[in-house]
């Protein structure tokens with residue numbers, strides 16, 4: 304039997320928002336069973352606002368996933384949610400004093416390290432998962448995601464990207480999601496962007512906090528970061544990291560075989576909405592172990 308878990312005590316992080324550039328302190332705190340992931344925006348002099356990390360609260364998906372509730376928007380939730388879901392934390396409350404999650408180094412590794420340092424505690428209720436029983440598909444403009452029933456418990460991901468820029472090009476990545484695989488294969492992969500887009504992003508008020516310290520930036524002749532890439536296929540690994548974070552908005556671990564082609568936040572979040580819209584394509588499993596844990 305697998306039980307829900309939360310963090311054993313507070314984990315604190317400080318940094319800046321990638322898009323707002325604003326300094327922010329984040330405190331991840333224990334939460335009760337069945338509460339999932341909730342953000343609490345507590346800005347000085349203002350009433351705290353709670354935003355549940357659920358698909359109904361998605362407000363924007365261009366360049367980052369933003370949530371909103373009661374007139375307050377919170378930006379760039381995906382890397383923190385990926386770290387929590389990747390480590391199989393089920394319930395946590397994230398307190399923030401600004402409206403964007405800190406970007407840290409552009410990956411999920413600082414969150415993984417901070418969360419592992421405080422540790423997880425098992426709670427009194429079994430963990431439930433959503434197991435796909437019939438195929439689902441979302442697509443737009445030549446991009447698509449297919450979600451198929453799988454013979455084994457857990458989530459298997461096959462993700463392909465295809466960028467015109469020769470420094471990225473076509474990349475494929477296959478992963479059986481488990482805490483160990485998340486930490487070893489995905490967590491360190493940083494967000495990436497193209498130097499040619501930086502002026503456009505800044506003109507839209509985005510990427511104000513972006514720098515070579517928290518993003519891979521790709522120029523005409525290749526990667527501009529002095530240290531180069533952390534993995535030869537870091538971009539596709541980061542897309543899978545983003546996917547894991549966006550899937551956390553389902554509210555339950557997902558079991559099935561997911562195949563994604565040139566996808567991104569918009570399609571990831573549409574897939575979550577499609578799963579919720581089609582309860583005839585899945586069933587709950589209660590307390591069972593994914594294959595990655597059973598072996």
Ligand SMILES: [Zn+2]
Nearest residue numbers: 381494541545
């Ligand atoms: Zn990302």
